[in-house]
Amino acid sequence: MFWSQGPSSRELAIQALSSVERGYDLLGPKFDHTPFRTPETILGATADALRPLGPFERGLDVCCGTGAGMRVLGPLCHGQVTGVDFSTGMxxxxxxxxxxxxxxxxxxRALPFVEAFDLAxxxxxLGHFLPAERLALFDGIYRSLRPGGLFAMPIAAPAPIISGWYxxxxxxxxxxxxxxxxxxxxFVMYYRTHPLHAIRNDLTTAGFTVTTLPLTALGRREDDSPRCLLVLARRPSTS
Structure with a gap:
């Protein structure tokens, strides 16, 4: 699963026994050589889905890590793009x-921006946030967007119970x-604490209008449903 330039088993063990912040500080120099980095296929599918919804001026990557999201924001945003994270190493x-x-x-969970971006x-x-923390995250993203701004986030369909992934x-x-x-x-990192219905409810509570788009380029499951959806949360425009 790891490239030769990636972290050793010992380094991963040290990270896993650290806090989230310290763990990612340690992992930062080698993060892009791990399977945890967002795949290019997801970045490309997200950019393709967002392109018709523009144009966008300023963009924000929330929990940016080593900056993979800039491959989406860079081509789509005509103005300045910004990444925010709490790990100095990343x-x-x-x-x-x-x-x-x-x-x-x-x-x-306390973003320092107010009506500064058109696209986030x-x-x-999301696995790094407990369910009780998620609303603070979405509230901050809402405040960071200009009226009419859009927050986009891909989410994989849940694995069926008969699959090994489940x-x-x-x-x-x-x-x-x-x-x-x-x-x-x-070390907060969970895969099963943020189902789509909970995300939708919290985004709606934060004030967003929520829709989804199928990312069909990423394939379909055996029941013909998409393997991945793009959650689109729009801050309403003011009159």
């Missing part, structure tokens, strides 16, 4: 890879819960 890599962007270190995106970050993800979440009971500081 932001250092993002700055090297995308020097044209602005990079802000902040806790995304986030990739693979049991692998369930096992991972159980292992993380046990780890967080017996070890401090906690």
């Amino acid at each position: 932001l250092a890599q993002a700055r090297r890879a995308h020097p044209y962007a602005d990079w802000v270190r902040a806790d995304v 995106v986030s990739f693979g970050a 049991w692998a993800l369930l096992g991972f979440d159980v292992a993380m819960r046990v780890r967080n009971i017996v070890w401090r500081p906690p």
